[in-house]
Amino acid sequence: MSTKGKVHLPVGQEALEVKGWFGAHKYLVLRRISQAFFLFLFLMGPWFGIWWVKGNLAGSMTFNFLPLNDPLILGQMMAAGHWPETTALIGGLIVLVVYALIGGRVYCSWVCPINPVTDGAHWLHDKLNLQKGWQPKRSARYWILATVFLVSALTGTIAWEVVNPVTMVHRGLVFGMGFVWAMVAAVFVFDLIVARRGWCGHVCPVGAFYSLVGTKSLLRISAVKRDDCDDCMDCYAVCPENQVISPALKGKADVTPLILSPDCTNCGRCIDVCAMDVFRFTHRFDARVEAPSDAVSNPESPNRNAA
Structure with a gap:
């Protein structure tokens, strides 16, 4: 499918087809469990007497x-x-x-x-x-x-x-x-x-x-496979602070793939919805960029041209 065609797919649809439902919602599900867990911890005492x-x-x-x-x-x-x-x-x-x-x-x-x-x-x-x-x-x-x-x-x-x-x-x-x-x-x-x-x-x-x-925090998301990006824009659509993505995803070869902006919430939704597995959790000292998995499949990638 061409890049142009993918832009018009519903957000996350390609990830659903490639990863399945849980794979395309993994971090969303884990976040809801985490939020419920912390809330329940504080309610165990008043509700059930477990302090x-x-x-x-x-x-x-x-x-x-x-x-x-x-x-x-x-x-x-x-x-x-x-x-x-x-x-x-x-x-x-x-x-x-x-x-x-x-x-x-x-x-x-x-x-x-x-x-x-x-x-x-x-x-x-x-x-x-x-x-x-x-x-x-x-x-x-x-x-x-x-x-x-x-x-x-x-x-x-x-x-x-x-x-x-x-x-x-x-x-x-x-x-x-x-x-x-x-x-x-x-x-x-x-x-x-x-x-x-x-x-x-x-x-x-x-x-x-x-x-x-969290300006200098260790936990970061990295566009480690940014050369595989097919420009579907799904990560921008789901990110609550989508201005943080471009510097890492669209940077030239000598620009870090790490999302270093403190505005990033580390929600992981960009990881969920990316069918190309461009993003992953890592640490702030991991600035590696992986080689594209198929250099022929995405010849129009701006990052590849820049490299």
Whole structure:
């Protein structure tokens, strides 16, 4: 099939035919399991009386000895003039180091319970063939992050927790959803109608914070077989931060195939939908590019010409 013909296939269709359903959705399935797992850990106590973990994503104690605390919340506390206890600081440092090593925005795609909501909105947006909508600059989330710290300092409160949908969902599942449904629905509608992938990609200060944390993280996705790319564009269609793909995928021979942008969420969807297996998980020191599997099959590859 020609490259032109593949562009018009439904997104992921070629991968479905080559890999089968699970192969074309492997990382999506694993992400949903991961998100459900972390959510269930915090609900085991209130729901079933099994207190392996006490607390929520904002702050918790695991097996009564391992503290884990959201470093963004601790930062707001300190901006508000409240110095956290030593245990909380240790918990925040543990989380900070983990996300700094594996990739800050792994939180967004593998842990955050709002991610399935925004993914669902994007899926429906595509099914309904809606307009792209308002697209604020991606830098807006960093301005919002700065505003969160400023408001915390001015008010003496942990400002973001007043409207944080993640915290609301956790509390709602324990004490009753009530108004929480309205917040979840607002995020869904915002991504569906107002701004495609708007919440995670342009607004959420948590994602902005973790992108800064993971700037030099070890876990990366690499377009290791970029010379096999058939330009179907499926990876761009599914990537929540598709601006990160081109430097790695379309780079010349001397340009790294690693997706080094901290905006990458390491969701793995580009790996799922690529029938040519161009992408894979690796580490930031693995800059190898594999030779094309069939140099004759894709003579028009821009990377091959560049090489």
